[in-house]
Amino acid sequence: MTIKKEIRLHNIARARTKNKLGRTDMTEVLLSPPNGRPALVLNADFRPLSYYPLSLWCWQDAVKAVFLDRVDVVAEYDSYIRSPSFEMKLPSVIALREFVRQDRPPAFTRFNVFLRDGFECVYCGSPDELTFDHVIPRSKGGRTSWDNIAAACSKCNHRKGGRLPKECDMHPKIQPYQPSNHKLQDMGRRFPPHHLHQTWTDYLYWDVELNA
Numbered sequence: 422m423t424i425k426k427e428i429r430l431h432n433i434a435r436a437r438t439k440n441k442l443g444r445t446d447m448t449e450v451l452l453s454p455p456n457g458r459p460a461l462v463l464n465a466d467f468r469p470l471s472y473y474p475l476s477l478w479c480w481q482d483a484v485k486a487v488f489l490d491r492v493d494v495v496a497e498y499d500s501y502i503r504s505p506s507f508e509m510k511l512p513s514v515i516a517l518r519e520f521v522r523q524d525r526p527p528a529f530t531r532f533n534v535f536l537r538d539g540f541e542c543v544y545c546g547s548p549d550e551l552t553f554d555h556v557i558p559r560s561k562g563g564r565t566s567w568d569n570i571a572a573a574c575s576k577c578n579h580r581k582g583g584r585l586p587k588e589c590d591m592h593p594k595i596q597p598y599q600p601s602n603h604k605l606q607d608m609g610r611r612f613p614p615h616h617l618h619q620t621w622t623d624y625l626y627w628d629v630e631l632n633a
């Protein structure tokens with residue numbers, strides 16, 4: 422079953438800007454269900470499957486999982502689905518019955534590299550126009566891998582060109598590395614979405630104060 426990725430890549434810049442301006446406390450806790458009535462999906466240990474993007478399933482997938490006995494309903498919205506012979510409150514929080522292990526190495530994707538580096542250029546800290554830099558340039562044998570790719574703004578990327586860090590005195594603040602899933606989840610907690618339903622908040626541990 423796929424997790425509906427509510428927060429898409431194009432929202433990253435906005436989230437990052439918000440963070441940069443110190444306005445992450447603008448997350449709003451909604452009393453009414455968010456659009457589409459998605460359910461927050463928890464692992465069997467009642468922690469979110471993912472913080473960023475936040476693990477949300479559309480209500481259709483959530484209801485289907487309830488019928489297949491794959492999840493327990495932890496909290497509900499005040500809205501119903503009805504058929505002539507049946508009615509049910511829509512789940513707002515569900516927990517998987519079977520624990521999904523999260524100790525596999527994370528996928529080497531654009532999103533995960535940005536997330537590891539906090540959506541900031543590793544050279545100057547800018548969140549703008551992020552690209553990827555080969556710290557050791559490809560022309561000098563550098564690979565496209567976790568331990569050689571870093572987030573860099575296009576200015577720094579351009580300035581560095583095909584040179585080694587020592588050749589241009591541009592040293593990344595962090596040496597690229599393969600993060601654990603745990604590390605990425607930890608980073609993800611720095612980027613709360615704009616809106617959370619009140620029933621979700623007990624299961625989320627953001628690093629910012631929530632405006633209740």
Ligand SMILES: [Zn+2]
Pocket residue numbers: 542543544545546547573574575576577578
């Ligand atoms: Zn930069």
